[in-house]
Amino acid sequence: MFYRPGLDPHGLAHNPFKALVAPRPIGWISSLDAEDRVNLAPYSFFNAIADAPPMIMYSSNGRKSGLDEGKDTVANIRATGEFVANIVSFALRDAMNASSGHYPAGEDEFGRAGLTPAPSRVVAPPRVAEAPAALECRAWKVIDLPGAANVMVIGEVVGVHISDAVLANGRVDVTRYQPLARLGYRDYAAVREVFALSRPGER
Ligand SMILES: Cc1cc2nc3c(=O)[nH]c(=O)nc-3n(C[C@H](O)[C@H](O)[C@H](O)COP(=O)(O)O)c2cc1C
Numbered sequence: 491m492f493y494r495p496g497l498d499p500h501g502l503a504h505n506p507f508k509a510l511v512a513p514r515p516i517g518w519i520s521s522l523d524a525e526d527r528v529n530l531a532p533y534s535f536f537n538a539i540a541d542a543p544p545m546i547m548y549s550s551n552g553r554k555s556g557l558d559e560g561k562d563t564v565a566n567i568r569a570t571g572e573f574v575a576n577i578v579s580f581a582l583r584d585a586m587n588a589s590s591g592h593y594p595a596g597e598d599e600f601g602r603a604g605l606t607p608a609p610s611r612v613v614a615p616p617r618v619a620e621a622p623a624a625l626e627c628r629a630w631k632v633i634d635l636p637g638a639a640n641v642m643v644i645g646e647v648v649g650v651h652i653s654d655a656v657l658a659n660g661r662v663d664v665t666r667y668q669p670l671a672r673l674g675y676r677d678y679a680a681v682r683e684v685f686a687l688s689r690p691g692e693r
Pocket residue numbers: 516529530531532533534535536549550551552554560561562563564586587589590591592593672
């Protein structure tokens with residue numbers, strides 16, 4: 491099959507696009523508003539985009555359904571320039587999902603999801619204490635994308651937290667926390683199997 495987005499109907503029961511670009515890692519973004527109220531929400535349009543310096547991006551799409559408000563995370567980052575991208579383990583899947591509800595601005599999703607805010611070192615927003623890792627970020631650019639309320643935030647990672655429990659022999663061992671990834675529809679995957687490939691010319 492073939493279709494041109496926005497021009498042709500895809501003819502399927504659900505839009506297949508997000509199922510095709512999968513698995514997507516989940517950035518579980520904590521931020522503060524201008525009055526220091528904490529916010530937490532998952533974003534699967536999320537990835538690492540450079541490593542020296544380390545940079546990440548996430549993007550916010552649309553408005554909160556049922557509420558005439560844009561999403562809090564991007565508003566907070568526009569106001570403060572800081573956020574933390576927490577990494578989601580399989581064990582945290584329900585807490586992550588609970589934090590995705592469309593609550594009014596100022597609602598504390600840490601409390602709603604039964605999570606513990608832990609202080610960050612470089613930026614003001616707290617991180618998720620239960621997360622296997624957390625990336626403290628300063629916003630580098632906030633870019634309006636085509637479409638209604640599509641905004642991409644690019645951040646520089648200025649602090650990296652890694653739980654000792656997921657380190658083994660000096661390496662991050664993903665099998666110890668099984669990173670959660672978003673697929674299409676209501677589907678998720680957890681990384682449980684790992685294999686290595688050497689690049690051409692490498693031994
Ligand atoms: C696994 C998962 C991934 C999500 N990814 C995105 C995303 O990439 N972009 C987006 O705008 N919303 C995404 N959402 C929905 C937001 O988490 C939701 O709209 C949330 O209420 C936004 O919170 P905020 O207003 O506090 O920022 C996702 C939800 C879940 C459960």
